[in-house]
Amino acid sequence: MPGPGAHTMYALGVGAGLMRLSRGRFGPHHCLVYAANAFLGPDLGSFAEWLASCISSSSGLGHSLGSLAMDLVHHPFYYPMLLGLPLSFFYAWISALLLRKGILDPASGVSLSKMQSFLLLSAGSLSHFFLDHLFEENGHSTMYTWILSTGWWKNSAPINPDAVVVVGLLCTSLFAGFVYINRLKNGKSIIKRSDQSLRLVLIIATLYCTWCASQIYWRNPPQPAVGEEADLGVLIFLALYFFLPHALCLLSMNQRDYIDTADQLPL
Known part of the structure; x- marks a missing residue:
């Protein structure tokens, strides 16, 4: 199964490319939220399951609650549906805080909105499972098996x-x-x-x-x-887990270009 390094490098690599191609409309704040959700996002369910097992190792209730959190959150669509709203508010607040404190340059001069945060959160969740479906369970995941079955x-x-x-x-x-x-x-x-x-x-x-x-x-x-x-499985998989998250990233971009004055010739 892909670990934190693979998820983070994939998402930040995509984000850096979008930053360059969009001339700042997809900025560092976009990259941070997208990568955070591709890395940790749906794995919050796994973390909750582990935490519940540590806190109440002898309690069946704790294990049951942890397993329930794992089943609900570690999912490409349930994660944004269940946690998308509160996390969108949180990421928008973090983006504004980073801008106000001068910690992270947004390139465009504005922080992320709640809608942009939700789009990036959803994109990160799908990108997370793009790697998970391909490389977990020794190639015998349910999704990968279905792709081959077509x-x-x-x-x-x-x-x-x-x-x-x-x-x-x-x-x-x-x-x-x-x-x-x-x-x-x-x-x-x-x-x-x-x-x-x-x-x-x-x-x-x-x-x-x-x-x-x-x-x-x-x-x-x-x-x-x-x-x-297996064209049917491949096309549906790519549509959901490759093209759709990138489309969501594009939709989250700021409306106006940011032109770095360092790249301009003096008049």
């Missing part, structure tokens, strides 16, 4: 002609649509084209997952959707 078959999985046609059509449409959106002399801004490209990816991904699910779960008898490939 592509593994007892016998050699045949590549059906209808799968070749559907998958080929969807992938070709994705490439062709992307080229069309970003064609030369389009006249649209890069922001507009990136938004359209993202919508295209989401549409094709939805159709792709629908095709895979229909072949695996709705067809009787089921048949491989893409040979032995």
